[in-house]
Amino acid sequence: LSVKCSCVSGVSGVDETHVFISSGENVSLPCNNALPDCNSTTWLYNRFRDTAAVELIGLGIKKKDTESHERLSLGSDCSLNINNISTEDYGSYICQQWTGVNRNQKLGSDARVYLHVLHVSSSQTEISAGLSVTLSCQLYSYPRGSCGDLIRSEGIQLFWVNQTGVKLTRSDSRYQISSSSDHCIITLNTTLLNEDDNREWRCEVTHRDQVKTSVTYTVKSSGEKTSHQSVC
Numbered sequence: 001l002s003v004k005c006s007c008v009s010g011v012s013g014v015d016e017t018h019v020f021i022s023s024g025e026n027v028s029l030p031c032n033n034a035l036p037d038c039n040s041t042t043w044l045y046n047r048f049r050d051t052a053a054v055e056l057i058g059l060g061i062k063k064k065d066t067e068s069h070e071r072l073s074l075g076s077d078c079s080l081n082i083n084n085i086s087t088e089d090y091g092s093y094i095c096q097q098w099t100g101v102n103r104n105q106k107l108g109s110d111a112r113v114y115l116h117v118l119h120v121s122s123s124q125t126e127i128s129a130g131l132s133v134t135l136s137c138q139l140y141s142y143p144r145g146s147c148g149d150l151i152r153s154e155g156i157q158l159f160w161v162n163q164t165g166v167k168l169t170r171s172d173s174r175y176q177i178s179s180s181s182d183h184c185i186i187t188l189n190t191t192l193l194n195e196d197d198n199r200e201w202r203c204e205v206t207h208r209d210q211v212k213t214s215v216t217y218t219v220k221s222s223g224e225k226t227s228h229q230s231v232c
Helices: 148-152
Strands: 002-004 007-011 014-022 027-029 042-044 056-060 072-074 080-082 091-099 111-122 132-142 155-164 177-180 186-191 201-209 210-220 226-228
Touching: 014 027, 014 201, 014 210, 027 148, 056 072, 080 210, 111 201, 111 210, 132 155, 132 201, 148 155, 155 186
Parallel strands: 002 226, 014 111
Antiparallel strands: 002 210, 007 014, 027 080, 042 056, 042 091, 072 080, 091 111, 111 132, 132 186, 155 201, 177 186, 201 210
16 A cells, blocks of 8 residues: 655754654654763653643653553664554654753753654545545644644645656546645545556655655555555
8 A cells, every 4th residue: 555754854943853754654753852871861742732741751761551652662862763653643752851860850952853644545445447436645743733734834735646756636637636624634536447457646745845755555456455665
Protein backbone atom coordinates (compact mmCIF):
# COMPACT_ATOMS: atom_id res chain seq x y z
CA LEU A 1 0.00 0.00 0.00
CA SER A 2 2.59 2.52 0.94
CA VAL A 3 5.70 4.40 -0.03
CA LYS A 4 6.86 6.42 2.93
CA CYS A 5 9.61 8.60 4.28
CA SER A 6 10.07 10.97 7.17
CA CYS A 7 11.50 14.44 7.10
CA VAL A 8 12.35 17.04 9.71
CA SER A 9 11.77 20.77 9.35
CA GLY A 10 13.21 23.27 11.81
CA VAL A 11 11.98 26.79 12.53
CA SER A 12 14.71 29.41 12.42
CA GLY A 13 15.28 31.11 15.79
CA VAL A 14 12.74 28.92 17.58
CA ASP A 15 13.41 25.61 19.35
CA GLU A 16 10.52 24.02 17.49
CA THR A 17 10.65 21.19 14.98
CA HIS A 18 8.06 19.64 12.66
CA VAL A 19 8.47 15.95 11.84
CA PHE A 20 6.39 14.29 9.11
CA ILE A 21 5.98 10.51 9.01
CA SER A 22 3.65 7.94 7.46
CA SER A 23 1.77 5.43 9.59
CA GLY A 24 3.59 2.13 10.06
CA GLU A 25 7.06 3.68 9.94
CA ASN A 26 9.65 4.22 12.67
CA VAL A 27 10.67 7.74 13.66
CA SER A 28 13.30 9.48 15.76
CA LEU A 29 12.32 12.79 17.36
CA PRO A 30 15.31 15.09 17.99
CA CYS A 31 16.02 16.62 21.38
CA ASN A 32 17.78 19.85 20.44
CA ASN A 33 18.55 20.90 24.02
CA ALA A 34 20.00 17.58 25.24
CA LEU A 35 22.97 17.40 27.58
CA PRO A 36 25.67 14.75 26.99
CA ASP A 37 24.20 12.62 29.77
CA CYS A 38 20.60 11.56 28.98
CA ASN A 39 19.99 11.05 32.70
CA SER A 40 18.77 14.64 32.74
CA THR A 41 16.35 14.17 29.83
CA THR A 42 12.57 14.06 30.21
CA TRP A 43 10.14 13.62 27.31
CA LEU A 44 6.51 14.74 27.62
CA TYR A 45 3.65 14.11 25.17
CA ASN A 46 0.40 15.94 24.54
CA ARG A 47 -2.11 15.11 21.81
CA PHE A 48 -4.61 17.85 22.62
CA ARG A 49 -4.08 21.39 23.85
CA ASP A 50 -6.56 21.13 26.72
CA THR A 51 -5.27 17.90 28.27
CA ALA A 52 -2.40 17.29 30.67
CA ALA A 53 0.92 16.18 29.24
CA VAL A 54 1.96 12.55 29.72
CA GLU A 55 5.52 11.76 30.82
CA LEU A 56 7.04 9.17 28.46
CA ILE A 57 10.67 9.37 29.62
CA GLY A 58 11.58 10.62 33.09
CA LEU A 59 15.25 11.52 33.71
CA GLY A 60 16.39 9.04 31.08
CA ILE A 61 14.11 6.20 32.25
CA LYS A 62 11.18 4.96 30.16
CA LYS A 63 7.82 5.04 31.90
CA LYS A 64 6.08 1.66 31.70
CA ASP A 65 2.56 2.86 32.44
CA THR A 66 1.98 4.56 29.08
CA GLU A 67 0.06 3.00 26.19
CA SER A 68 3.01 3.25 23.80
CA HIS A 69 5.87 2.30 26.15
CA GLU A 70 6.72 -0.93 24.29
CA ARG A 71 7.33 1.05 21.10
CA LEU A 72 9.50 3.72 22.73
CA SER A 73 13.23 3.94 23.32
CA LEU A 74 15.76 6.67 24.06
CA GLY A 75 18.53 7.20 21.52
CA SER A 76 22.18 7.75 22.41
CA ASP A 77 21.68 11.44 21.56
CA CYS A 78 18.58 11.55 23.82
CA SER A 79 16.23 11.50 20.83
CA LEU A 80 12.88 9.75 21.31
CA ASN A 81 12.53 6.70 19.06
CA ILE A 82 9.00 5.47 18.27
CA ASN A 83 8.43 2.24 16.34
CA ASN A 84 5.45 1.39 14.14
CA ILE A 85 3.88 4.84 14.15
CA SER A 86 0.08 4.92 14.27
CA THR A 87 -2.43 7.69 13.77
CA GLU A 88 -2.69 7.85 17.57
CA ASP A 89 0.91 9.07 17.89
CA TYR A 90 0.52 12.52 16.35
CA GLY A 91 0.87 15.48 18.68
CA SER A 92 3.30 17.65 20.59
CA TYR A 93 6.44 16.11 22.13
CA ILE A 94 8.54 18.16 24.55
CA CYS A 95 12.13 17.43 25.55
CA GLN A 96 13.31 18.96 28.84
CA GLN A 97 16.57 18.92 30.79
CA TRP A 98 16.55 18.73 34.57
CA THR A 99 19.69 19.37 36.64
CA GLY A 100 20.70 20.00 40.23
CA VAL A 101 21.34 17.65 43.12
CA ASN A 102 17.75 16.39 43.10
CA ARG A 103 17.19 16.91 39.37
CA ASN A 104 14.55 19.52 40.18
CA GLN A 105 15.94 22.51 38.29
CA LYS A 106 14.88 22.85 34.67
CA LEU A 107 17.72 23.91 32.43
CA GLY A 108 17.02 26.21 29.51
CA SER A 109 13.94 26.22 27.33
CA ASP A 110 11.88 23.27 26.16
CA ALA A 111 12.63 21.64 22.80
CA ARG A 112 9.26 21.01 21.17
CA VAL A 113 8.63 18.57 18.33
CA TYR A 114 5.34 18.49 16.42
CA LEU A 115 4.74 15.05 14.95
CA HIS A 116 2.45 14.92 11.89
CA VAL A 117 1.25 11.48 10.76
CA LEU A 118 0.03 10.77 7.21
CA HIS A 119 -2.37 7.88 6.58
CA VAL A 120 -4.21 6.56 3.51
CA SER A 121 -7.26 4.30 3.61
CA SER A 122 -9.31 2.71 0.83
CA SER A 123 -13.07 2.25 0.58
CA GLN A 124 -12.54 -1.16 -1.07
CA THR A 125 -10.76 -4.27 0.15
CA GLU A 126 -11.43 -6.28 -3.02
CA ILE A 127 -10.07 -4.59 -6.14
CA SER A 128 -11.28 -5.28 -9.68
CA ALA A 129 -12.00 -3.40 -12.89
CA GLY A 130 -15.34 -1.60 -12.94
CA LEU A 131 -15.41 -0.91 -9.21
CA SER A 132 -15.48 2.62 -7.86
CA VAL A 133 -12.77 3.21 -5.25
CA THR A 134 -12.29 6.14 -2.89
CA LEU A 135 -8.86 6.76 -1.38
CA SER A 136 -8.81 8.99 1.68
CA CYS A 137 -5.56 10.67 2.70
CA GLN A 138 -5.46 12.34 6.10
CA LEU A 139 -2.79 14.32 7.91
CA TYR A 140 -3.08 13.99 11.69
CA SER A 141 -1.60 17.06 13.38
CA TYR A 142 -1.49 18.72 16.79
CA PRO A 143 -4.36 21.23 16.97
CA ARG A 144 -2.77 24.59 17.68
CA GLY A 145 -5.92 25.92 16.02
CA SER A 146 -7.92 24.41 13.21
CA CYS A 147 -6.15 22.28 10.65
CA GLY A 148 -6.84 25.07 8.19
CA ASP A 149 -4.96 27.48 10.45
CA LEU A 150 -2.03 25.07 10.52
CA ILE A 151 -1.98 24.83 6.75
CA ARG A 152 -2.04 28.60 6.34
CA SER A 153 0.55 29.36 9.03
CA GLU A 154 2.99 26.56 8.18
CA GLY A 155 2.42 26.29 4.43
CA ILE A 156 1.37 22.62 4.62
CA GLN A 157 -0.52 21.15 1.66
CA LEU A 158 -1.85 17.73 0.59
CA PHE A 159 -1.86 16.51 -3.02
CA TRP A 160 -2.67 13.38 -4.99
CA VAL A 161 -0.21 12.66 -7.82
CA ASN A 162 -0.01 9.90 -10.42
CA GLN A 163 2.89 7.48 -10.85
CA THR A 164 4.79 9.99 -13.01
CA GLY A 165 4.51 12.64 -10.28
CA VAL A 166 1.90 14.79 -12.03
CA LYS A 167 -0.57 16.39 -9.63
CA LEU A 168 -4.16 15.23 -10.08
CA THR A 169 -6.65 18.09 -10.28
CA ARG A 170 -10.39 18.59 -10.36
CA SER A 171 -10.14 19.35 -14.09
CA ASP A 172 -9.22 15.70 -14.84
CA SER A 173 -12.52 14.07 -15.79
CA ARG A 174 -11.41 10.61 -14.68
CA TYR A 175 -10.79 11.58 -11.05
CA GLN A 176 -12.90 13.30 -8.46
CA ILE A 177 -10.60 15.12 -6.03
CA SER A 178 -12.12 16.70 -2.94
CA SER A 179 -10.81 18.23 0.28
CA SER A 180 -12.32 18.52 3.73
CA SER A 181 -13.31 21.97 4.90
CA ASP A 182 -10.13 22.20 6.98
CA HIS A 183 -7.97 20.81 4.14
CA CYS A 184 -6.33 18.05 6.20
CA ILE A 185 -8.20 15.28 4.37
CA ILE A 186 -8.01 14.90 0.60
CA THR A 187 -9.88 12.15 -1.23
CA LEU A 188 -9.50 10.61 -4.66
CA ASN A 189 -12.42 8.79 -6.27
CA THR A 190 -12.20 6.90 -9.56
CA THR A 191 -13.63 3.89 -11.36
CA LEU A 192 -10.97 1.24 -11.94
CA LEU A 193 -10.06 0.14 -15.46
CA ASN A 194 -8.42 -3.10 -16.65
CA GLU A 195 -5.20 -1.22 -17.36
CA ASP A 196 -5.07 0.09 -13.78
CA ASP A 197 -3.49 -3.11 -12.42
CA ASN A 198 -0.20 -2.06 -10.74
CA ARG A 199 -1.02 1.61 -11.24
CA GLU A 200 0.09 3.90 -8.42
CA TRP A 201 -1.50 6.99 -6.90
CA ARG A 202 0.49 8.85 -4.29
CA CYS A 203 -0.61 11.25 -1.57
CA GLU A 204 2.09 13.79 -0.76
CA VAL A 205 2.52 16.30 2.05
CA THR A 206 4.48 19.44 1.30
CA HIS A 207 5.78 21.87 3.91
CA ARG A 208 6.68 25.21 2.41
CA ASP A 209 6.76 23.65 -1.07
CA GLN A 210 9.05 20.74 -0.08
CA VAL A 211 7.74 17.15 -0.09
CA LYS A 212 8.04 15.79 3.46
CA THR A 213 6.38 12.38 3.34
CA SER A 214 4.10 10.39 1.07
CA VAL A 215 1.96 7.28 0.91
CA THR A 216 1.48 5.41 -2.36
CA TYR A 217 -1.54 3.24 -3.11
CA THR A 218 -0.78 0.51 -5.66
CA VAL A 219 -3.70 -1.13 -7.47
CA LYS A 220 -3.49 -4.92 -7.12
CA SER A 221 -6.35 -6.86 -8.69
CA SER A 222 -5.60 -9.77 -6.34
CA GLY A 223 -6.13 -7.49 -3.35
CA GLU A 224 -2.49 -7.77 -2.26
CA LYS A 225 -0.74 -4.78 -0.79
CA THR A 226 2.91 -3.89 -1.23
CA SER A 227 5.19 -1.75 0.88
CA HIS A 228 8.24 0.19 -0.25
CA GLN A 229 10.64 2.64 1.34
CA SER A 230 11.68 5.94 -0.16
CA VAL A 231 13.92 8.75 1.01
CA CYS A 232 13.06 12.44 0.79
